[in-house]
Structure formats: C-alpha cells, structure tokens
Amino acid sequence: xxxxxxxxxxxxxxxxxxxxxxxxxxxxxxxxxxxxxxxxxxxxxxxxxxxxxxxxxxxxxxxxxxxxxxxxxxxxxxxxxxxxxxxxxxxxxxxxxxxxxxxxxxxxxxxxxxxxxxxxxxxxxxxxxxxxxxxxxxxxxxxxxxxxxxxxxxxxxxxxxxxxxxxxxxxxxxxxxxxxxxxxxxxxxxxxxxxxxxxxxxxxxxxxxxxxxxxxxxxxxxxxxxxxxxxxxxxxxxxxxxxxxxxxxxxxxxxxxxxxxxxxxxxx
Amino acid sequence: xxxxxxxxxxxxxxxxxxxxxxxxxxxxxxxxxxxxxxxxxxxxxxxxxxxxxxxxxxxxxxxxxxxxxxxxxxxxxxxxxxxxxxxxxxxxxxxxxxxxxxxxxxxxxxxxxxxxxxxxxxxxxxxxxxxxxxxxxxxxxxxxxxxxxxxxxxxxxxxxxxxxxxxxxxxxxxxxxxxxxxxxxxxxxxxxxxxxxxxxxxxxxxxxxxxxxxxxxxxxxxxxxxxxxxxxxxxxxxxxxxxxxxxxxxxxxxxxxxxxxxxxxxxx
Numbered sequence: 259x260x261x262x263x264x265x266x267x268x269x270x271x272x273x274x275x276x277x278x279x280x281x282x283x284x285x286x287x288x289x290x291x292x293x294x295x296x297x298x299x300x301x302x303x304x305x306x307x308x309x310x311x312x313x314x315x316x317x318x319x320x321x322x323x324x325x326x327x328x329x330x331x332x333x334x335x336x337x338x339x340x341x342x343x344x345x346x347x348x349x350x351x352x353x354x355x356x357x358x359x360x361x362x363x364x365x366x367x368x369x370x371x372x373x374x375x376x377x378x379x380x381x382x383x384x385x386x387x388x389x390x391x392x393x394x395x396x397x398x399x400x401x402x403x404x405x406x407x408x409x410x411x412x413x414x415x416x417x418x419x420x421x422x423x424x425x426x427x428x429x430x431x432x433x434x435x436x437x438x439x440x441x442x443x444x445x446x447x448x449x450x451x452x453x454x455x456x457x458x459x460x461x462x463x464x465x466x467x468x469x470x471x472x473x474x475x476x477x478x479x480x481x482x483x484x485x486x487x488x489x490x491x492x493x494x495x496x497x498x499x500x501x502x503x504x505x506x507x508x509x510x511x512x513x514x515x516x517x518x519x520x521x522x523x524x525x526x
Numbered sequence: 527x528x529x530x531x532x533x534x535x536x537x538x539x540x541x542x543x544x545x546x547x548x549x550x551x552x553x554x555x556x557x558x559x560x561x562x563x564x565x566x567x568x569x570x571x572x573x574x575x576x577x578x579x580x581x582x583x584x585x586x587x588x589x590x591x592x593x594x595x596x597x598x599x600x601x602x603x604x605x606x607x608x609x610x611x612x613x614x615x616x617x618x619x620x621x622x623x624x625x626x627x628x629x630x631x632x633x634x635x636x637x638x639x640x641x642x643x644x645x646x647x648x649x650x651x652x653x654x655x656x657x658x659x660x661x662x663x664x665x666x667x668x669x670x671x672x673x674x675x676x677x678x679x680x681x682x683x684x685x686x687x688x689x690x691x692x693x694x695x696x697x698x699x700x701x702x703x704x705x706x707x708x709x710x711x712x713x714x715x716x717x718x719x720x721x722x723x724x725x726x727x728x729x730x731x732x733x734x735x736x737x738x739x740x741x742x743x744x745x746x747x748x749x750x751x752x753x754x755x756x757x758x759x760x761x762x763x764x765x766x767x768x769x770x771x772x773x774x775x776x777x778x779x780x781x782x783x784x785x786x787x788x789x790x791x792x793x794x
Binding site: 363365366367368372399400401403404405408410411414437438439440461463464465466467468478479480481 | 636678682706708731
C-alpha cells in the first residue's frame with residue numbers, strides 16, 4: 259500500500275500528543291490521520307485543523323460519537339448533546355466521517371439497547387446532514403457487546419443504515435471486528451457505497467482485555483489482503499486507517515510504534 | 527430451576543478429580559453431570575460409567591470432539607481417529623451427546639477451515655450414527671474463531687447441521703457464545719428439535735483470556751431467564767448444564783465453586 263493512501267489512527271500511538279501524532283504521520287509518509295477526540299481536546303479542533311493543514315495531512319475520521327443506550331432520560335440527553343458536539347468537531351476538522359461506537363447493552367436488555375441505538379441515530383442524523391458530516395456506524399466485535407456496541411455484525415449495521423435511509427449515514431468497517439463472520443463478504447458487497455471508513459489491525463492471541471489486544475497488520479490470522487480487495491471492489495477509494503489498540507505498544511516509544519505501523523501498512 | 531434438571535459441567539470445577547466432581551454434584555442435588563474427556567482419562571470411561579450409575583447421576587454431554595481443520599493430511603487423520611475415540615467414550619458413558627468444538631482458522635484461511643469442518647463432520651457422522659451417539663455442533667463466540675471454532679454463530683451452525691442432514695447431528699447451544707447475536711431468537715426457533723445440549727454461564731468483564739473469563743449465572747449481562755424460555759419453547763427438556771470457565775474460580779476450593787454453581791442455578 260502507498261502510505262499516501264493510508265491514515266495513521268491516533269489510537270495506534272495513544273501515548274503521543276496531537277502534534278507528535280501529526281509529525282510522526284508526516285515523517286513516515288502517511289497522507290492522512292484519524293483522530294480520537296481526546297487527542298485534540300486540549301488545543302481544540304480549530305487549531306488542530308490548522309496543524310493538519312500546515313502539514314498537508316487529510317483526516318479520514320474522528321472517533322467517536324454514539325453510545326446511544328443510556329440508563330435514563332437525562333443521560334440520553336447528555337449523550338445526545340455530546341454527539342452533536344462531536345459532529346461540530348468533525349465538521350471543523352474536515353473529517354470524512356464521524357465514527358459511531360453505538361453503545362452496549364444496558365442491564366440485560368440487548369433488544370432495548372438496539373431500540374435506543376435506532377432512535378438515537380434517527381434523531382442525530384438530521385443534525386449531521388445540516389453540518390455536512392457523515393456518520394459511520396461501526397459494527398463491533400461481539401466481545402464488545404456489553405460495553406461498547408450492541409451492533410455486532412456488518413449485516414446488522416447494514417440493516418440499521420438501510421432503515422435510517424439517509425445518505426449521510428453509512429458504515430465504518432474495521433477488519434478486526436468483522437473478520438470472523440461467514441457473511442462478511444456478502445455484507446461488504448451489500449454495504450457498497452455506504453462504506454465511509456475502513457480500518458485494519460490483526461487478530462492475535464491471547465486476548466488480555468477486550469479493547470487493546472490487537473496486532474499490527476500481518477501479525478495475526480486475518481487475511482487483510484483479501485479484506486482490502488473486497489473493500490476496493492465496492493468502489494471505496496478513501497484512505498485505509500491503521501488502528502491498532504495494543505496496551506503493550508502504548509508502553510513503548512511512540513516513534514517505534516509509528517515506524518512499525520508504517521512498515522506493516524507498506525507491506526499490505 | 528430444579529437442580530434435578532440441571533447438570534454440573536466438570537469444567538466449572540476443573541480443579542476437582544472425577545470422583546470429586548460426581549460427589550459434589552450429588553451433594554448439591556444436581557441430577558446430571560457433563561464431563562470433559564480429561565477428567566475421566568485416568569480411570570477410563572467404563573469405570574466412570576459405574577461411578578455415575580452408583581450415584582444415580584445422568585450425563586448430559588461429553589466434551590469434546592471436533593477440531594477438524596488441521597494443517598496437513600496426517601494431522602487430519604489423527605484428529606479423525608481421536609474423534610472416533612471420543613464417540614466410543616460418549617457411547618460407553620451413555621452421554622446424551624458429544625459436543626463438537628469444530629476448530630479454528632488455519633493460517634489466514636477461514637473459508638478453508640469451514641470447508642474442512644464440513645468435510646470432517648460428513649465423514650464422522652456415519653460412525654456416530656452406528657455408535658448411537660449424537661453429535662452436537664457448538665457455535666462458539668467469535669473471539670474464539672482463531673483457536674477454537676470457525677463456526678461463530680447459531681445461524682452458521684444451523685446451516686451446517688441442515689447441510690449434513692442426518693438426525694444424529696445437531697446443536698450444542700451455550701448462552702455465552704450466542705447472546706450477542708441479533709438473530710439468536712430466530713435461530714433458536716429454527717434449531718428447534720435439533721438442540722441436543724444447552725449450557726449457561728454469564729458474560730462478565732474484563733476478558734482476561736478468551737476461554738476462561740466467564741461468570742456464574744446472574745453475575746453478568748446475559749438475560750438467561752429469557753434465553754432458557756426460548757430454549758424450552760423449542761421443546762427442549764433435557765438437563766441444562768452450568769459450564770463456567772473461570773480461571774479465578776479454578777484457584778479456589780472446588781467445594782466453594784460447586785456451592786456457588788448450585789445456588790446460581792437454583793435462582794435461575
């Protein structure tokens with residue numbers, strides 16, 4: 259892969275400040291970055307945009323909005339306000355999409371969580387359309403159904419996006435979350451032009467925690483070359499993000515991790 | 527739940543010997559046990575059957591056969607021989623089914639793993655029929671796709687069982703593996719009379735490893751009452767197993783763990 263078509267997700271080098279992330283991206287030839295909201299929190303999205311522009315970097319996505327299921331009405335109102343703030347930030351930054359981590363089960367009620375996700379997304383979509391920001395529903399690995407997302411497969415995400423039925427709501431497709439699914443190829447084709455963002459990392463064992471046990475591309479058992487072939491066949495031509503959440507990497511110098519990210523993405 | 531209709535899976539008290547498992551089951555009122563093969567390895571299935579009969583205990587399942595995908599032909603032949611041995615043991619023990627953990631990806635080839643599973647199962651089924659042993663395909667949680675099973679949803683398992691199309695091949699349904707799935711209710715109904723075994727544990731966080739991070743029923747976020755209602759609605763009236771793989775519990779006295787298992791199953 260030409261790194262000009264790749265994006266360094268800030269969570270891959272979570273130990274680094276925003277400016278360090280941007281400089282590492284430039285140094286290694288990434289054409290783009292993806293930013294988690296915490297990384298630009300201190301300097302704010304306006305200045306972050308200037309720093310991006312100064313370096314000629316694009317921004318593939320902002321992470322995250324979502325977390326629609328909440329225990330009560332006031333928590334849902336607070337979350338809705340935060341989601342609108344995330345949309346404003348993504349607009350200011352010029353991101354290609356805002357990734358939605360939709361939120362996990364509340365209590366023991368998965369059906370209720372899914373209802374809240376659908377209702378929350380339907381409420382949020384017009385605001386996003388007005389701001390010119392695309393919302394990318396990320397189906398997440400089922401091991402995150404309790405704490406991060408009740409949307410656990412690409413098929414379910416496609417159903418949700420089709421139900422919402424507006425052009426500004428699509429899919430964020432991360433190989434780590436969907437590689438295990440017997441229907442992933444069919445559902446990737448079905449998602450088609452609704453794929454707004456694509457992320458890669460690799461599946462490695464053991465799982466030390468459900469969030470941050472991911473491997474660099476090529477370290478694990480996901481056939482990422484095939485995955486990217488399927489993605490490109492849909493017409494997707496935006497940057498491919500490397501998002502490797504790994505607690506071990508976060509304890510190392512960010513420069514080493516960025517170098518490894520660049521090397522493994524080049525090899526894809 | 528009446529514990530006479532419940533089964534203590536030996537993996538819940540993996541620190542205990544076979545005789546200790548059986549005595550704990552009797553002491554707490556379980557009408558049945560389920561046995562992993564390692565627990566009766568030393569004394570053998572013939573004597574194990576006598577010890578079960580002496581105590582008036584039924585045996586809901588033996589775990590496990592499967593592991594069909596292998597790197598080469600000779601490894602597949604060795605695995606096939608071991609699967610036939612597992613069938614013989616289940617027959618000797620009088621188990622209601624042999625659970626099949628079908629095996630994970632080989633290299634990066636999930637489609638190839640699925641092909642090997644289908645072919646291995648088609649080859650094994652006549653031997654099981656001849657022995658009068660039912661084979662129960664266990665769809666496993668997608669976080670086990672790399673090392674334990676490429677069959678990652680109940681829908682996929684139902685497709686496989688229907689493809690094989692013989693009455694001695696059905697489903698082992700474990701709430702822990704399938705609770706996250708938006709289609710779990712539809713697919714439970716579809717499985718219907720092909721459900722040969724049912725297991726419960728609960729989903730708790732964090733995941734410290736992909737195998738042994740499970741909670742006792744009621745400790746986590748799975749609506750087990752609803753799950754069992756769905757299962758009973760299919761006509762399933764065999765024992766419900768408690769199978770809680772938890773590394774922390776395994777470091778405690780088996781008697782304490784068995785007491786907790788009995789209490790949480792009674793409360794279901």
